[in-house]
Amino acid sequence: MPIHPHPRRVLCVAEKPSIAKEIARILGEGQANMTPAAGTKYIKNYTFPYKLPPHPQPVQFTVTAVLGHVNDRDFGDEHRKWHSCPPFALFDAEIYESLSKDNKPVVTNIKRLARDHDLLLIWTDCDREGEHIGAEVLGHCRQANPRINCLRAKFSAIIPAQIHNAARNPIALDMLSAAAVDLRIELDLRTGAAITRLQTMALQAAFPELDKKVISYGPCQFPTLGFVVARYLHIQAFAAEEFWFIAVQQEKDDNTIEFNWRRNHLFDFEASVVLYEQCVESPLATVTKVETKPSKKWKPYPLTTVEMQKSGSRLLHMSPKAILDAAEKLYQKGFLSYPRTETDQYDKDFDFKPLIEKQIQDNNWGGFAQALQNGEFQRPRNGKKNDKAHPPIHPTAWTNPGPGDEKKVYEFVTRRFLASCSQDAQGKTTTVEIEIAEEEFHTSGLVVLQRNYLDVYPYDRWNGTLIPDFVVDETFVPSVCELKSGFTTAPSLLTEADLVGIMDQNGIGTDATIAEHIATVVKREYVMEQQQGNTKYLTPSTLGIALVEGWDLIGFDRSLCKPHLRRETEHRMQLICDGVSLKRDVMEESLTQYKEVFIKAKREWDKIIQVSRLTSSVVPSLY
């Protein structure tokens, strides 16, 4: 990309204030002049001179930010009221762009700046949403200054080399990605509003007890509900099966050693009896193999948002939403890095030392941090994901946030960070194999030699089970050899941690929104939380089950409750980004599909109603 004609004044706009601050710190080399923007306490404008080679004279740089997306979209007055039009009209109704109240001073600020700058340099996150936000910013700046040029800074980490490089080698804003996001915004608004109104009004008419309740549809909330219902129905349909196995135990050196059958277990009773009787007839066990091998337990990967919510909700017994909220607060206070990231690998130039240094003062893990500084440090493992915008979540300063959610989250993130900078736990595993009447059994023991990361990461367990020495060819008659039976057990209901993982795998929602979608289906009373001991399980309400079964029954090969449609939208967005499809064509194709769903649903609506009646007669309460 050729460098732009030499600009005199460059206006840099980031996606959020924290990034603007970092860019100004790096490019301004700490000398930037800071003035707060009028009307909003979040946004600051930074100015400083900056050299853009090959020109010898520095130009003036101004760095500012917006707060994510700038524009709001909604239907006009003639469609906004629920009874102002039939819901179907929402598929083709005019959509208007407007500024939300909070964004007015933000836009006033960039427009004012745009007037006396000749180049707009977009510094939003380098993802699809970032390109879209960039396009919104450009639109407003062009209104204020039609002649302003626009380019995009491309960076993959907030480190000086990258930021300077991005400033000096800008590229074009990717309008195709922006168009793809446009598609999503419009499609989700139309389908969400149309189907929500259809569904709500029809169900309220049939069930007076649903009066005043919104029965919302959304392309993310419905698949989320679908996963919960699927697991519930799976459990309902589960039939336990009996199985048999030979249990062998041996007393040795005051220990009871359990040996596991190589066949694990059999579902065939007759066959189990035959094999068992052979063991009873010649009960002498012979040791066939004793093997000791080094083994290790791997330290955890760097922390992404999804992983923080998944393992956090399992270990801290908090909801994914509460975890993200606490992380957000800690981030705003400057204690944690940006909490919404898909990245589980650190940039190769990432400087760990000063961050570890800050943790030395802690009463609980300070000693561990000190040991890392004294030579125990080992670079974190690299995961497979990189959003090219944010590093993994890590503590940026030491704090003791008092009791409560923030303390739990801060401690978890910090221990995880220190653990990832430490070394794998080392141990040795001993396996012993024996034979009784030609049937094989085995057992194993573990000795932990070096705990390493486990010392700072109590969430992981790796316990040694000591087994006494056995020698090959040694023989003994086991103290216990019995034929036992058991039953297969149904899977358990989904936990929030499970659901986060399933949504992530299926591309439902993003790191920043997954927790919200779960909270939404709970708020809508499609799903209920069931506390069992320390764990919260998710179970569908009668309403939730009826919705899923009803929509499935209407007989779409692609039910609204399955992740398929969302995946298709994602795929089509990618086609737009790649320049393969035009937004206009994709929009038409998608809307046609949803219109068909809508018409069919309206026609066969009584099927959903029937299922609902049926389900609510089985379970008396609707909730």
Place this chain on the structure above:
DNA sequence: GCAAGGTC
């Protein structure tokens, strides 16, 4: 009274 996606 509708969605999902940014960010605070």
